[in-house]
Amino acid sequence: MWVYIVRRLAWLPLLLLAVSFITFTLGRFGPGDPVIVMLGNRYDPDSQVTKNLRRELGLDRPFHVQYVDYVWNFVQGDFGESLRFRGQAVKGLILKKMWVSAQLSIAAMIVAVGVGLPLGFWIAHWQGRWQDPATVTVALMLMSVPIMVTVPGLLWVFCLKLHWVPCSGWGGFFDARILVPAITMGVPGIAVFVRLMRASTLDVLGQDFIRTAKSKGLEPKVVGSRHVARNAMIPIITILSFSLAGLISGSFIVETILGVPGIGRFAVESVFNRDYPVIMAVTLIAASAFVLANLAADIAYAFVDPRIRYN
Amino acid sequence: MKKLLYLLFVLVSVAAVACGDSGSSEDDATTAPSTGASLLSDTPAPSSADDAAAPSDDNAASVETSETDQVVTEAPAREFTEPLSGGVFRRLWADPPTLDPHLTSDTTSAGVVVEVFSGLVALNVDLQLVPDIAESWTIDDGVVYTFKLRPNARFHNGKPVTAADFKWSLERAADPKTASPVADTYLNDIVGAMDFIEGNASEISGIKVIDDRTLQITIDAPKAYFLAKLTYPTAYVLDQETVEAGGRSWWVDNPVGTGAFKLAEYRIGERIILERNDDYYRELALLDSIVMNLAGGQSMAMYENDEIDITGVGLFDLDRVLDPTEPLNQDLVIAPPGFSVSYIGFNTTKPPFDDPKFRQALNHAVDKELIATEVLSELVQPAYSVLPPGFPGYTDEIKGLMYDPDLAKQLLEESQYADADSRPRIVVTVPGTGGTIGLDLEVILEMWKQTLGVEVEIQQVEWATYLEDLEDQKFQAFAGLGWEADYPDPQDFLDILFHSESGINHGAYSNPAVDSVLEEARTEPDVLRRIELYHEAEQLIVNDAAWVPMWFTGERYALVKPNVEGYAMTPMIVPKLQEIKIN
Numbered sequence: 001m002w003v004y005i006v007r008r009l010a011w012l013p014l015l016l017l018a019v020s021f022i023t024f025t026l027g028r029f030g031p032g033d034p035v036i037v038m039l040g041n042r043y044d045p046d047s048q049v050t051k052n053l054r055r056e057l058g059l060d061r062p063f064h065v066q067y068v069d070y071v072w073n074f075v076q077g078d079f080g081e082s083l084r085f086r087g088q089a090v091k092g093l094i095l096k097k098m099w100v101s102a103q104l105s106i107a108a109m110i111v112a113v114g115v116g117l118p119l120g121f122w123i124a125h126w127q128g129r130w131q132d133p134a135t136v137t138v139a140l141m142l143m144s145v146p147i148m149v150t151v152p153g154l155l156w157v158f159c160l161k162l163h164w165v166p167c168s169g170w171g172g173f174f175d176a177r178i179l180v181p182a183i184t185m186g187v188p189g190i191a192v193f194v195r196l197m198r199a200s201t202l203d204v205l206g207q208d209f210i211r212t213a214k215s216k217g218l219e220p221k222v223v224g225s226r227h228v229a230r231n232a233m234i235p236i237i238t239i240l241s242f243s244l245a246g247l248i249s250g251s252f253i254v255e256t257i258l259g260v261p262g263i264g265r266f267a268v269e270s271v272f273n274r275d276y277p278v279i280m281a282v283t284l285i286a287a288s289a290f291v292l293a294n295l296a297a298d299i300a301y302a303f304v305d306p307r308i309r310y311n
Numbered sequence: 312m313k314k315l316l317y318l319l320f321v322l323v324s325v326a327a328v329a330c331g332d333s334g335s336s337e338d339d340a341t342t343a344p345s346t347g348a349s350l351l352s353d354t355p356a357p358s359s360a361d362d363a364a365a366p367s368d369d370n371a372a373s374v375e376t377s378e379t380d381q382v383v384t385e386a387p388a389r390e391f392t393e394p395l396s397g398g399v400f401r402r403l404w405a406d407p408p409t410l411d412p413h414l415t416s417d418t419t420s421a422g423v424v425v426e427v428f429s430g431l432v433a434l435n436v437d438l439q440l441v442p443d444i445a446e447s448w449t450i451d452d453g454v455v456y457t458f459k460l461r462p463n464a465r466f467h468n469g470k471p472v473t474a475a476d477f478k479w480s481l482e483r484a485a486d487p488k489t490a491s492p493v494a495d496t497y498l499n500d501i502v503g504a505m506d507f508i509e510g511n512a513s514e515i516s517g518i519k520v521i522d523d524r525t526l527q528i529t530i531d532a533p534k535a536y537f538l539a540k541l542t543y544p545t546a547y548v549l550d551q552e553t554v555e556a557g558g559r560s561w562w563v564d565n566p567v568g569t570g571a572f573k574l575a576e577y578r579i580g581e582r583i584i585l586e587r588n589d590d591y592y593r594e595l596a597l598l599d600s601i602v603m604n605l606a607g608g609q610s611m612a613m614y615e616n617d618e619i620d621i622t623g624v625g626l627f628d629l630d631r632v633l634d635p636t637e638p639l640n641q642d643l644v645i646a647p648p649g650f651s652v653s654y655i656g657f658n659t660t661k662p663p664f665d666d667p668k669f670r671q672a673l674n675h676a677v678d679k680e681l682i683a684t685e686v687l688s689e690l691v692q693p694a695y696s697v698l699p700p701g702f703p704g705y706t707d708e709i710k711g712l713m714y715d716p717d718l719a720k721q722l723l724e725e726s727q728y729a730d731a732d733s734r735p736r737i738v739v740t741v742p743g744t745g746g747t748i749g750l751d752l753e754v755i756l757e758m759w760k761q762t763l764g765v766e767v768e769i770q771q772v773e774w775a776t777y778l779e780d781l782e783d784q785k786f787q788a789f790a791g792l793g794w795e796a797d798y799p800d801p802q803d804f805l806d807i808l809f810h811s812e813s814g815i816n817h818g819a820y821s822n823p824a825v826d827s828v829l830e831e832a833r834t835e836p837d838v839l840r841r842i843e844l845y846h847e848a849e850q851l852i853v854n855d856a857a858w859v860p861m862w863f864t865g866e867r868y869a870l871v872k873p874n875v876e877g878y879a880m881t882p883m884i885v886p887k888l889q890e891i892k893i894n
């Protein structure tokens with residue numbers, strides 16, 4: 001098991017190197033650069049100001065020097081300085097934004113999982129009755145409602161009519177303002193978890209060991225919790241752990257409309273502004289998170305299902 | 312069959328995951344543009360649906376300010392006997408790219424910087440030049456400015472402001488290592504400044520410290536607009552010790568300024584709090600503090616929910632707000648035009664735009680009055696010239712190329728591109744990422760087609776790419792741009808945009824007659840004669856149809872809470888929050 005984990009982790013640096021090279025190259029050779037954005041329609045490539053800016057930001061150096069320099073600093077834990085917010089360290093900027101997005105994603109996940117899993121488990125036992133298709137249909141309909149409809153709807157109810165929450169903004173996990181974005185992002189997920197849990201539960205219900213458990217006289221409740229639910233969780237964990245990676249990537253749309261200062265919105269703005277160090281850092285962190293979440297999923301399988309072994 | 316069903320289920324689940332968890336990425340593509348433009352533009356009132364609807368935001372947001380609260384009321388005279396308990400003023404703002412005055416080049420940063428820092432001179436809310444840290448000055452031969460500093464001017468850390476602080480600050484602003492994006496725009500008139508910006512001098516020779524309270528600045532020629540340039544943050548004074556101790560992020564950790572407010576808190580993406588500076592050298596501000604919400608959101612909804620005290624009104628909310636029976640109507644404030652103009656630019660070296668007759672025909676074929684009233688609900692004012700109304704040097708005597716379909720057809724016939732079959736393909740490029748190009752532009756293209764039979768294609772290019780190609784003069788014609796004054800002087804519009812040697816004359820417009828008039832105006836000491844020269848240049852430019860001028864950001868509507876007193880709406884960013892009081 002440990003050997004397996006170490007081997008998987010050993011791939012991470014190589015992967016990051018590849019990702020960083022591709023991102024860096026795309027940024028430098030793509031059209032536009034941060035100096036142009038900074039100067040707007042006053043940009044003049046021959047002006048002294050343009051030259052001074054390029055030199056001061058290190059953009060006048062050869063490509064390979066810039067890349068090696070970046071990687072070397074990155075290895076030492078220095079993510080550089082934002083080009084858009086000059087003088088601000090990238091690390092401080094994005095950690096704050098990621099923490100915001102992570103809190104929001106967790107809240108959304110609580111909505112999706114908290115409603116979806118029990119519901120899926122429950123309707124699996126009602127297969128063939130009206131409760132089953134009715135629930136799935138409602139969940140799918142909710143999922144299909146676009147954000148452009150969900151958000152104004154929720155705002156109209158919670159903000160303008162009930163006055164429970166301010167219309168937008170952010171105050172942290174325990175602030176009421178998290179309600180609208182969390183519901184907006186969480187509700188579509190309910191259908192995912194309902195369907196997955198339902199299918200997974202049905203699959204387990206038909207297994208021999210369930211019949212055995214029932215026939216040896218176990219209480220239905222014990223069969224449900226110890227045998228059915230536990231085994232039905234295995235495929236769910238995969239989805240959950242991939243969602244974990246999504247925790248830090250945020251949602252551009254929801255964050256923008258509802259004024260949540262998260263990483264999704266920040267990353268897109270950074271691309272528009274050609275803020276290379278920020279784009280690099282966000283990409284690399286997202287890549288790492290994806291790899292680690294994947295690994296976490298594999299490890300979790302082993303815990304949930306003792307039959308799975310990694311060697 | 313069962314397998315197939317299972318596969319189907321898997322597919323549905325995968326699709327469900329894709330839509331559910333990361334569905335936003337799909338939505339991004341469709342909704343990003345409307346918000347995108349304002350994100351790029353660093354607009355002070357961030358990306359709300361209503362703002363996106365305001366026409367000038369759509370068209371020119373990327374370059375000009377869209378501070379929706381431009382000019383309105385005269386600030387009522389203050390009563391100085393009142394105790395200082397002015398309350399808290401709340402507004403929506405966006406994360407400033409910097410609060411370092413010397414690096415400030417955008418309105419979002421400037422709106423905060425001018426309240427926290429200050430310089431020798433300032434513009435008041437009526438845009439008159441007033442003494443700030445300099446209490447008086449003399450001008451010799453039009454080129455030697457001697458400033459006398461106030462004895463009581465202090466930094467927020469208590470240190471007195473001296474002439475040496477100013478010399479250090481101006482040199483720091485111009486230092487190649489500071490890499491200020493606007494140093495040459497605002498400081499280039501000072502003798503020796505360009506040498507210093509180029510890194511060829513150890514000091515700016517034109518700045519001399521006479522004594523602690525006397526500063527002498529020599530400029531290269533008599534220029535009426537020099538003092539106006541000094542009102543910009545690039546020329547503000549900073550505390551050498553603070554800046555050098557704090558490194559590049561000094562303004563985040565320890566923003567010591569001289570202004571009427573101190574920066575009490577800055578939390579990125581959350582809020583900026585300014586508090587009254589009780590040691591200010593001029594009349595103290597009335598407000599206790601200003602809370603700027605940086606998290607963004609729907610400005611109008613937040614206003615209605617009493618979260619902020621001021622908001623702009625977009626096209627979609629306009630009918631409701633203009634309805635006298637609506638309670639919101641009581642808060643309505645109407646702002647005269649801002650100092651910016653939006654336009655369609657032509658590359659005068661590329662066919663068919665190398666023929667002035669063709670350009671004139673396009674101008675005469677556009678019924679701007681119709682668009683302004685019917686399409687844009689009079690949120691804008693049609694432009695037939697370059698300088699915005701109210702701007703120094705503005706005159707209503709410029710003869711514009713008015714709507715005249717018959718003349719337009721005649722001019723097209725006379726042009727060398729009269730024949731539609733041999734006419735080159737025409738592409739107008741606008742910045743954007745897939746969203747609407749703006750109602751007004753759509754209507755203009757339709758008018759060209761119907762009146763002249765001229766077909767025009769639209770190409771959308773992402774903002775950073777657009778700027779690069781614009782500079783390389785790759786576009787045949789371009790729109791979605793505006794120009795906003797840096798300082799109140801006609802030189803900032805006419806010379807910078809239309810002199811053939813200007814680096815930002817994007818249409819490659821060149822007329823030797825215009826060049827010579829503009830050059831003469833640069834150093835003309837007689838103010839009236841100088842203004843006349845600019846009138847002459849502007850008329851020539853309009854006659855040549857270098858652009859289709861579209862709009863002056865016309866009457867804009869804003870809402871201000873009734874308990875806010877003294878909020879002056881200005882067409883430029885000037886220090887003004889110290890005038891406000893909350894009742």
